[in-house]
Amino acid sequence: MKICTFVLLTILIFPPATYAGKINGTLRQDGRSVGHGVSIQITCAQGAYPGTTNERGAYSIYVNETGNCSFELPGFSGAGHPINSYRDPVRYDFELIRQSDCYVLRRR
Numbered sequence: 001m002k003i004c005t006f007v008l009l010t011i012l013i014f015p016p017a018t019y020a021g022k023i024n025g026t027l028r029q030d031g032r033s034v035g036h037g038v039s040i041q042i043t044c045a046q047g048a049y050p051g052t053t054n055e056r057g058a059y060s061i062y063v064n065e066t067g068n069c070s071f072e073l074p075g076f077s078g079a080g081h082p083i084n085s086y087r088d089p090v091r092y093d094f095e096l097i098r099q100s101d102c103y104v105l106r107r108r
Contacts, residue, residue, distance in 0.1 A: 021089040023071075024060040028108070029096040033057030044069040044085060071105065078102035 023042060027034045036055040041048050044065050051061040063069065063085040071092060073079040079102075083092055093108040 021085070021087055022060055022062050023069075023083065023085060023090055023092060024058070025092040025094065027053055027057045027059065027073075027094050027096060029098075034096060039074050041072045041074055042069050042083070042085070043072060073103070073105070076103040079105050081105040081107065 027038060027040070033055070034053055034057045036053060038053040038057070040051045040053065040059050040061065042051070042061055042063055043049075044063060045067060046065050049061050049063050051059050053059050066085050066087060069083050069085050071081045071083045071094070073096070076096065079096060081092075081094065084090070094105045095108050097104045097106055
């Protein structure tokens, strides 16, 4: 009985969403790194999670929820792509492509 109570309390205190993992990957344009400091935002149902790229165009953002999200680049008009957040780490590598007056993200 004590074990059942402990398990139930643990589940209530630490809901599954708190066990979400990292979303990481690289961002490239024209076959090269986009460089350091490109702003990234991952938007999910309960909030937005900002981050930036390092000098190699890599990013790593901890997302504290699971489910459908959107990967966005605030500094690039139209650059967004649907992604999923899981409890375990997941990798998304993107190519940033300019199309006339906007940008498109293509998963590599």
